[in-house]
Amino acid sequence: MSSLKTVIDSVPGFKVAGVACGLKKHTQLDLALIVSDQPCTVAGVFTRNAVKAAPLHICMDRLARNPNGIHALVINTGSANAMTGEQGLQDAQETTQIAAQALGLHADDVLVLSTGVIGQRLKMDKIVSGIQAAAADLGNNWHRAASAIMTTDTMPKTVSICVQHPSGATYTIAGIAKGAGMIAPNMGTMLSVIVTDAALTVEQANHVLHHATDATFNRIVIDGDTSTNDAVLLMANGVSGITIDTPDALAQFETAFTQICRYLAHWIVRDGEGVTKFITVRVDGAPDDNAARQIAYTIATSPLVKTAFYGNDANWGRIVAAAGRAGIPIDQNKIRLYIAPGVDTIENYLLLVENGTPTDYDEAHATRIIEQSDVTVTLELGLGHGTATIWTTDFSHDYVSINADYRT
Amino acid sequence: MSSLKTVIDSVPGFKVAGVACGLKKHTQLDLALIVSDQPCTVAGVFTRNAVKAAPLHICMDRLARNPNGIHALVINTGSANAMTGEQGLQDAQETTQIAAQALGLHADDVLVLSTGVIGQRLKMDKIVSGIQAAAADLGNNWHRAASAIMTTDTMPKTVSICVQHPSGATYTIAGIAKGAGMIAPNMGTMLSVIVTDAALTVEQANHVLHHATDATFNRIVIDGDTSTNDAVLLMANGVSGITIDTPDALAQFETAFTQICRYLAHWIVRDGEGVTKFITVRVDGAPDDNAARQIAYTIATSPLVKTAFYGNDANWGRIVAAAGRAGIPIDQNKIRLYIAPGVDTIENYLLLVENGTPTDYDEAHATRIIEQSDVTVTLELGLGHGTATIWTTDFSHDYVSINADYRT
Numbered sequence: 001m002s003s004l005k006t007v008i009d010s011v012p013g014f015k016v017a018g019v020a021c022g023l024k025k026h027t028q029l030d031l032a033l034i035v036s037d038q039p040c041t042v043a044g045v046f047t048r049n050a051v052k053a054a055p056l057h058i059c060m061d062r063l064a065r066n067p068n069g070i071h072a073l074v075i076n077t078g079s080a081n082a083m084t085g086e087q088g089l090q091d092a093q094e095t096t097q098i099a100a101q102a103l104g105l106h107a108d109d110v111l112v113l114s115t116g117v118i119g120q121r122l123k124m125d126k127i128v129s130g131i132q133a134a135a136a137d138l139g140n141n142w143h144r145a146a147s148a149i150m151t152t153d154t155m156p157k158t159v160s161i162c163v164q165h166p167s168g169a170t171y172t173i174a175g176i177a178k179g180a181g182m183i184a185p186n187m188g189t190m191l192s193v194i195v196t197d198a199a200l201t202v203e204q205a206n207h208v209l210h211h212a213t214d215a216t217f218n219r220i221v222i223d224g225d226t227s228t229n230d231a232v233l234l235m236a237n238g239v240s241g242i243t244i245d246t247p248d249a250l251a252q253f254e255t256a257f258t259q260i261c262r263y264l265a266h267w268i269v270r271d272g273e274g275v276t277k278f279i280t281v282r283v284d285g286a287p288d289d290n291a292a293r294q295i296a297y298t299i300a301t302s303p304l305v306k307t308a309f310y311g312n313d314a315n316w317g318r319i320v321a322a323a324g325r326a327g328i329p330i331d332q333n334k335i336r337l338y339i340a341p342g343v344d345t346i347e348n349y350l351l352l353v354e355n356g357t358p359t360d361y362d363e364a365h366a367t368r369i370i371e372q373s374d375v376t377v378t379l380e381l382g383l384g385h386g387t388a389t390i391w392t393t394d395f396s397h398d399y400v401s402i403n404a405d406y407r408t
Numbered sequence: 409m410s411s412l413k414t415v416i417d418s419v420p421g422f423k424v425a426g427v428a429c430g431l432k433k434h435t436q437l438d439l440a441l442i443v444s445d446q447p448c449t450v451a452g453v454f455t456r457n458a459v460k461a462a463p464l465h466i467c468m469d470r471l472a473r474n475p476n477g478i479h480a481l482v483i484n485t486g487s488a489n490a491m492t493g494e495q496g497l498q499d500a501q502e503t504t505q506i507a508a509q510a511l512g513l514h515a516d517d518v519l520v521l522s523t524g525v526i527g528q529r530l531k532m533d534k535i536v537s538g539i540q541a542a543a544a545d546l547g548n549n550w551h552r553a554a555s556a557i558m559t560t561d562t563m564p565k566t567v568s569i570c571v572q573h574p575s576g577a578t579y580t581i582a583g584i585a586k587g588a589g590m591i592a593p594n595m596g597t598m599l600s601v602i603v604t605d606a607a608l609t610v611e612q613a614n615h616v617l618h619h620a621t622d623a624t625f626n627r628i629v630i631d632g633d634t635s636t637n638d639a640v641l642l643m644a645n646g647v648s649g650i651t652i653d654t655p656d657a658l659a660q661f662e663t664a665f666t667q668i669c670r671y672l673a674h675w676i677v678r679d680g681e682g683v684t685k686f687i688t689v690r691v692d693g694a695p696d697d698n699a700a701r702q703i704a705y706t707i708a709t710s711p712l713v714k715t716a717f718y719g720n721d722a723n724w725g726r727i728v729a730a731a732g733r734a735g736i737p738i739d740q741n742k743i744r745l746y747i748a749p750g751v752d753t754i755e756n757y758l759l760l761v762e763n764g765t766p767t768d769y770d771e772a773h774a775t776r777i778i779e780q781s782d783v784t785v786t787l788e789l790g791l792g793h794g795t796a797t798i799w800t801t802d803f804s805h806d807y808v809s810i811n812a813d814y815r816t
Binding site for chain 1 (some may be wrong): 456457458459460488490491492493495496525526527635636711712715716718719721724725726728729731732733734736737738740741743761763764765766803804805807808809811812813
């Protein structure tokens with residue numbers, strides 16, 4: 001397997017475009033179109049928010065009926081097309097019809113995703129001209145397509161990998177993603193599309209997507225808020241002629257696919273609203289993995305923990321207090337806590353707490369670690385074998401500024 | 409019943425002091441002592457955080473054994489005496505012994521509460537001199553005592569009420585409180601002491617305290633973090649000679665006591681870290697009260713909702729998105745949402761959403777309401793008769809500044 005690249009040169013059988021059609025202010029790219037020559041097998045995971053945007057209903061319906069025949073995907077920004085009632089469903093449907101007409105397809109073969117402000121109708125005249133411009137500009141424009149799905153992101157996110165199948169032939173997996181706020185794990189995800197020219201069955205696509213999402217996109221947090229529009233799609237067009245025909249080949253695909261997802265998930269955190277740090281929260285020794293995850297998640301969303309990181313303050317008391325309110329019985333006298341510079345690492349760690357009381361660590365040493373842009377916090381509970389990792393951020397003045405002013 | 413007063417002139421049988429003994433920087437008041445001539449009946453509620461500070465263990469133990477014989481309470485700031493192991497328990501115990509000695513009492517008759525930084529030992533030499541100074545300065549110093557328990561609070565919080573028993577005699581209920589961060593409902597509370605010269609049984613004291621706390625202190629949120637040191641104590645010394653001898657008298661006491669608690673709870677929110685607004689979140693029409701509370705709590709803690717309020721942005725999409733991720737099945741097409749200026753009110757409301765879609769409200773009108781310092785948001789779900797109210801705040805640059813710099 002080759003290593004990840006942060007560009008997408010091309011994926012056989014896929015053509016994409018990103019255009020500006022006036023959905024966002026100024027002349028920002030705001031509409032993306034992804035088209036496959038061949039029908040794709042598609043798997044999707046969608047927000048678990050009880051309030052779901054109209055395009056997600058369209059996607060879920062089409063994937064239930066036609067998971068092997070998808071040819072194209074339209075993604076617009078500016079409006080989330082959420083809380084828009086029957087009109088919103090009609091607008092989403094019409095979007096797929098317009099794209100189908102422009103591409104010579106059936107509307108059932110087209111999916112649509114939206115991101116932007118909740119409660120605003122799609123501007124259908126702009127959608128029409130955007131789709132027509134995008135259809136006329138299809139090519140290997142992955143950077144433009146990734147740019148066209150950004151909201152408060154500061155940079156487009158693209159990543160690809162080339163995989164050599166046991167037979168010797170190679171296929172590609174490539175993904176784009178957006179998301180910088182309304183990010184919370186374990187409930188939904190954000191918006192990402194990952195394509196491959198390998199051939200997958202519907203079962204394989206769903207299996208791989210759900211496993212990888214649970215281990216990556218569902219383990220990041222920026223603010224604990226879960227969007228109404230989150231979605232991750234895996235689109236496999238089979239143009240390479242390579243089928244995932246053995247358990248080894250499936251394991252290989254899943255490994256490569258999970259790498260893509262993890263890379264995009266981490267990138268979303270690094271580009272989170274107002275972020276100055278990338279923080280790995282590891283919990284070990286919990287009663288079970290779910291308990292570990294719940295504690296790690298509570299630490300990772302705590303405003304007090306996140307503002308302490310922003311202030312370069314190794315304030316472990318807040319970490320322990322957050323762990324204590326996670327709803328899991330813990331024994332405070334068994335708590336062990338250490339910090340280390342880097343991502344998901346214990347190298348060069350500094351022990352701050354042992355047996356529930358502070359060690360005589362050097363505060364200046366702790367501050368030197370916390371000042372790094374990448375910090376790993378490990379909390380050992382000494383209760384069992386449950387373990388979990390969540391990736392999170394600090395909470396800065398800029399997060400407040402960005403979200404106090406978002407609609408203005 | 410008289411109305412609430414925000415000063416405490418005196419409470420028969422109680423004497424208090426607030427002194428500066430060097431636990432905090434400069435010459436800030438940092439230790440409070442509350443003493444009753446007569447033994448008190450005391451009820452307490454304590455943090456539900458699994459990590460509990462040492463003084464809370466001392467209080468819980470003494471209240472279990474001696475709920476009718478408490479004479480005094482010491483409260484220190486500077487150190488939370490949490491995550492301090494066996495040494496912390498010894499220090500808390502020693503604090504009560506020092507106070508008992510200074511006051512001619514038995515250590516079992518003295519309680520202790522602490523608030524401040526987690527993981528730091530009490531400075532026992534300062535505690536000794538503080539308690540001695542406080543014991544020498546006992547009187548009607550409620551304002552000084554309330555000042556001495558402040559951390560990031562900007563003002564001391566005192567409130568009292570005079571109640572006329574059906575017999576014609578009068579008694580007083582008076583309370584002090586602190587808390588400006590690490591505030592979350594439904595798990596613990598903050599630090600408050602409420603005293604009365606009425607006589608209560610242990611059962612009455614516990615009944616009234618639990619009911620009132622659940623309806624007031626447990627319904628406020630500043631940041632969603634729950635402290636390791638939260639506690640509310642009700643101390644009744646019976647010096648008025650008035651017993652709560654009839655169901656009517658108990659109802660009357662409970663009403664007055666709940667008013668005291670609500671006033672202090674609201675005050676904590678108004679004096680929350682970096683707060684610019686007081687926001688009432690009402691949820692009606694939920695499947696049941698617990699579901700309503702869970703949804704109201706999720707809205708009240710959402711960083712996106714809170715930053716929108718700070719930005720004077722009537723961004724109802726974020727409110728609905730937060731409701732949707734609360735874990736309660738809701739029907740987005742039944743959602744009705746309106747905002748009104750004021751505390752817990754629907755007067756002069758503006759309807760923003762009906763049947764799950766935006767009305768054609770005037771954005772300038774919505775902004776005029778949101779710009780008020782008191783705003784009530786009401787979300788109707790149309791599913792049942794469950795209802796709940798949570799009081800919360802906005803999320804400002806100053807919250808980040810205060811908590812990024814707290815230990816420095």
